Amino acid sequence: MSIVQSNRPWWKNATVYQIYPASFQDSNGDGFGDLRGILSRLDYLRDLGVDAIWVCPFYDSPQDDLGYDVRNYEDVYRPYGTVADVEALIEGCHEQGMRFITDLVINHTSDQHEWFKESRSSKDNPKRTWYHWHPGRIIDGKRVPPNNWRSSFKGSAWQWDELTQEYYLHLFGKSMPDLNHENSDLRQAVYNSAIRFWLEKGVDGFRIDTMTIYGKSPGYPDAPVVDESQPWQPGGPCYRNKDRTYQVHREIHDQLLSNYGGAQKLITVGEFGSISDLDLALKYVSAKECRIGMGLQFETVLLGFDMCQFDLSPFTLADFKRTHAKWQQFIEGTDGWTSVFLENHDIPRSITRFGSDAPEFRERSAKMLATFCATSTSTLFIYQGQEIAMTNVPKEWPIEEYKDQNTQNYWNQLKAEGADEKRLANAMANIQKLARDNSRTPMQWSGSAHAGFTTPEAEPWMRVNDDYSKYNVASQQNDPNSVLSFYRLVLALRKKYIDLFAAGTFSLVDEENHKTVVFVKRFHDQAALVVCNFTSSSVAYSVPEEFHSIEPLLSNVDTSSPGALAPYEARVHVKG
Incomplete structure (x- = not known):
């Protein structure tokens, strides 16, 4: 039975392109990407075949966490531009037939936000309860934090404040205090400043x-x-998926989104984080609950590690298939929706993680992963540079080239603990694999200085990946065999068969095979067989009888062998 979506809103059929503004395109030669730079590349994005762009936080910020520490929701970080530049970018997207999505960051603010400055000014300030304050505990005659919660960025999740002699909660960096959503005045202020302000500007x-x-x-x-x-423990059981969270999302829908077109017009996609329970996920994305349109599931992309942590465990292709199939099938028989992605600004590059960045396999594995994603049931998300086969940073880079505070905190903590050379070498190996910096290097537009990201005279805020002279947009733009051309092709195929690929049912074939991912998609009288070899060796393969007489509609190799898959080969057979 196909998934019933007789009146799907636009975002269920969409391909969304994520942009990390600091690293996308610098238009004024200061070494930082900016909004005018994004505006200058809208033709490229339209021609790629995407339906919407999601721009990571561009709000006014001290940039301790590169924009996820918001100082003012209603203003723009000046190196990125102005509010007028955002308005021009929204208009430019709409003129190109694309939508504009922005980040909503309302769990915390920067400690430089005016709300926190007031909250911190005295214990009797009216905004004191807009954040989480606590006097702490006395244990063995010593003052200690209120509990044992660990910050995602290392250490205690509580920071002592000398001025008012209390701790404040920060589940991330200490300069990012958590907002107290128990306070109704705070919630209304957030809704007005962070949401309504930008809905009025036309965000989608x-x-x-x-x-x-x-x-x-x-x-x-x-x-x-x-x-x-360890003294500090993961505090998730004490703050994840609480009733107040569900209430906040329902209030946002009822008080704001429903007045601007609701789910038919506006996309809302939430960061599921560690959720693996499908019933729990449905509480967020069930249409009848009126909370969130869909979630970004991390269970697949975080195989082997935890977000913002640097311990990597082995995983198998069976684990990869199992988690992917689970979330593909999650929406069958429900009123929820799902998404698929293999890259974003918080995780390593997918070729390095799930394909091969070896020169002989890099481009083919990039095309295989593109096929895998584009034929999956969902709203599709791709991340800047994914379409030109960008990979993790070179292993030769020293720690000084890594800019993320989480990476630096981890390294500095090891140094402070007196870690020996062996331990530091192991840590560096994991940083090379897992650091968020891997996905944040500047976009590679050309083989000229700084990859065309900024002017030759400027100093990019982050070093450009050393391979930019070979892997860049300009070198792939007119090459019919390039990864970029393949992305255009596979996204066009997705659009041609949008019911089948975006909303078709999903079933794995040969589930126990530890080298291939093979699945069948169905929508009414249409069906597709998708075959992906996730290894660097040839694999024997026989086409299921149903598809015997159907030649591949798409392949990432020049000639497909009937009896075998080439290394990292992908095929798509479509009937009906």
Whole structure:
């Protein structure tokens, strides 16, 4: 049975292109990407075949966490431009037939936000309860934080404030205090400043950052101890998926989104984070609940590690298939929706993780992964540079080239602990694999200085990947065999068979095979067989009987062998 979507809103058929503004295109030679730079590349994005762009935070910010520490929701970080530049970019997208999505970051603000400055000014300030404050505990005669929650960026999630002699909560960096959504005045201020302000400017929706953690358990209890060697423990059980969080999302829908076209017009996609329970996920994305349109599931892309952590465990292709199929089938028989992505600004590059960045396989594995994603049931998200086969940073780069505070905090903590050379070498190996910096290097537009990201005289805010002279847009633009050309081709194929690929049912074939991912898609009288070899060796393969007489409609190799798949080969057979 096909998924019933007789009146799908535009975003269920969409391909969304994510832009990290600092690294996309610098238009004025200061070394930072900016909004005018994005505007100058809209023709490129239109020709690629995307339906919407999602721009990571461009709001006024001290940039401690590169924009996810917002100082003023209603203004723009000056190196990126102005509010007028955002308005021009929104208009430019609409003129090109694309939508514009922005990040909604309302779990926390910067400690430089005026709200926090007031909250911090005194214990009796009216905005004191807009954030989480606590006097702490006395243990063995010493003052200690209120509980054992660990920050995602290392150490305690509580920071002592000398002025008012209390701790404030920060689930991320210490300069990013958590907002207290128990306070109704705070919520209304957030809704007006962070949401209504931009809806009035014409944005077409929001990607909702950390959407599961707005509610905190009353009394701030200790989290379960999962690592007795550490003083600080993952606090998720005490703040994830609480009733207050569901209420916030429903209020946003009822008080704001419904007045601007609702789910038919506006896309809302939330960051699921660690959610693996499908029933729990449905509480967020069920249409009848009127909360979120869909979630970004991280269970597949985070195989082997936790977000913002640097410990990597082995995983198998069976694990990859199992998690992908689980979320593909999640929406069958429900009123929810799903998404697919393999890259974003918080995770490593997909070729390095799931394909091969070896020179002989890099381009082919990039095309294989593109095929895998574009034929999956969902709204499709791709990340800047994915379409030209960008990879993780070179292993030769020293730690000084990494800009993310989480990476630097991890390294500095090891140094402070007196880690020996062996431990530091192991840590560096994991940083090379997992650091968020891997996806944040500047976009590679050409083989000229700084990859055409900025002017030759400028100093890019982050070093350009050393391989830019070979892997760039200009070199691939008119090459029919390039990764970029293949992305255009596969996205066009997705659009041609949009019912089948965006809304068709999904079933794995040969589930136990540890080298291939093979699945069948169905929508009414249409069907597709998608075959992907995830290895660097040839694999024997026989086409299921149903597709025996149907030649591949798409392949990433010049000649497909009937009895075998080439390394990293992908094929798509379509009937009906």
